[in-house]
Amino acid sequence: MAFYLSLTVYRKTTLLLAALITLASFSLKGQISTISTNGWANNSVNTVIFRKNSLVTWQNIQYAAYYDQDQYVVLAKRKTGETTWQNQRTPYKGDATDAHKSISIIIDGDGYLHVTWGQHNNPLNYAVSTKPGSLQLGEKQGMTGNKENKVSYPEFYKLPAGDILFLYRDGASGNGNLMLNRYVLTQKKWIRVQDGMIDGEGQRNAYWQMSIDIKGIIHLSWVWRESPDVASNHDMCYARSVDGGVTWQKSNGEKYTLPINAANAEYACKIPHQSELINQTSMFADAAGHPFIATYWREAGQTVPQYHLIYHDGKAWRVNNLGFRKTPFTLSGAGTKSIPVSRPQIIAWKNGARQAVxxxxxxxxxxNKISIAVTNNVLKGAWQLSDISNNPVGAWEPTYDTELWKNKGVLDLFVQPVIQIDGEGKGNVKPQPVTVLEWKTQAIIKSKKIK
Known part of the structure; x- marks a missing residue:
């Protein structure tokens, strides 16, 4: 991940946060529960957006994971709706000083907790709970045992029948391939579904985001990058699978010949290099299977990067520029760096016959508060804007309990105030509270209009 801020004001803001922020004093608008008070906060590793997942619910038990002040992986659980959490420090550490090395969790259909941590171009770190509902992890293990020595950006997704998908990059930034494994519940083992299904051809790699809709269709989108420099991000591509990732299609149903590469990919939106296009954001698909992709970039002839929604309306790809930002910044360089905005997280729900986003x-x-932009009709794109938090959360990025949202329509956000020093730097702040914020869609709908 690479971010460079061209404006001195943002450098000063970051330094001020690092030196002065009393993050433990932040407050939130909504029901809040505290998991722990000793979360690692010297960079953004606990709150990066590509955590899939930071929170996950199974049978009315919600699970969470974070690095504590000593960089140990800590697991936690509670009954949904309660405020008391049970915490278990595992024997595993994950080099939390590298903000890429986040923790991701999922529960399979039998109730076992799967955990991966500490991944950035290094051998796979993966373990499973010793029994359903337990926070006790077994020994580290492999999955397929093949191409597991240079793992980055591990993500878990759950299929409707209880199987699990696991995505990761094999290789390095600018030269890596997307891998897809499946945990088969009936066999209690991992199989390789795709080996390099998106091929960078030794010249580029894909930075992706994925969603599984209510019918079990997998929706995948990605930007291309030719080097570790984030400025080389370009374009937004798309693919979907109706059979658990075995075969892939374009939005018009045309079957892909695998692997997908720069020449045969479907381009949902052409976005040039040097457009401040961000990578690894979020997406969802509505009940009709229409994909929606949240991201940001700077349009040609403009100076300010804006949040954008790229979506397919059933006939063609459309782009909605939210257009409320006013301050320019530039992305360039390598390593995790300070940035004035987070990558956007997207959620959606039905608003009568309309789709709210x-x-x-x-x-x-x-x-640097937690903010939300809402439209009650995505086809019209009249966006409303409000803040969820009263005080700053530093370099926080949004992640949430995808299973709880999908199954019950309850939005639980993982929230921890953190800082991020430019260029993969390590801050020097005291541990911060790790919390969950429950937010109601009714409150979202009542948010005030952009002026």
Whole structure:
């Protein structure tokens, strides 16, 4: 991940946060529960958006994971709706000083907790709970045993019948391939579904986001990058699978010949290099299987990067520019760096016959609070804007309990105030509270209009 801020004001903001922020004093609008008070906060590793997942619910038990102040992987659980959490420090550490090395969790259909941590171009770190519902992890293990020595960006997704998908990059930034494994519940083992299904051809790699809709269709989108420099991000591509990732299609149903590469990919939106296009954001698909992709970039002839929604309306790809930002910045360089905005998280729900959509984000323009932009009709795109938190959350990015949202329509956000020093730097702040914020869609709908 690479971010460079061209404006001195943002550098000063970051330094101020690092030196002065009393993050433990932050407050939130909504029901809040505290998992722990000793979360690692010297970078953004606990709150990066590509955590899939930070929170996950199974049979009315919600699970969470985070690094504590000593960089140990800690697991936690509670009954949904309660405020008391049970915490278990595992024997595993994950080099939390590298903000890429986040923790991701999922529960399979039998109730076992699967955990991966500490991944950035290194051998796979993966373990499973010793029994259903337990926070006790067994020994580290492999999955398929093949191409597991240079793992980055591990993500779990759950299929409707209880099987699990696991995505990761094999290789390095600018030269890596997307891998897809499946945990088969009936066999209690992992199989390789796709080996390099998106091929960078030794010249580029895909930075992706994925969603599984209510019918079990997998929706995948990605940007291309030719080098570790984030400025080389370009374009937005798309593919879907109706059979658990075995075969892939374009939005018109045309079957892909695998692997997918730059020449045969479907381009949902052409976005040039040097457009401040961000990578690894979020997406969803509505009940009709229409994909919606949240991201940001700077349009040609403009100076300010804006949040955008790229979506397919059943006939063609459309782009909605939310257009409320006013401050320019530039992305360039390598390593995790400070940035004035978070990558956007997207959620959606039915609003009568319409589709309502919300972007959850953090922006220095709004005091680095947790903010939300809402439209009650995505086809018209009249966006409303409000803040969820009263005080800053530093370099936080939004992640949430996808299973709880999918099954019950309850939005539980993982929230921890953190800082991020430019260029994979390590801050020097005291541990911060790790919390869950429950937010109601009714409250979202009542948010005030952008002026």
């Amino acid at each position: 919300a972007f959850i984000f953090r922006d220095a323009e709004r005091g």
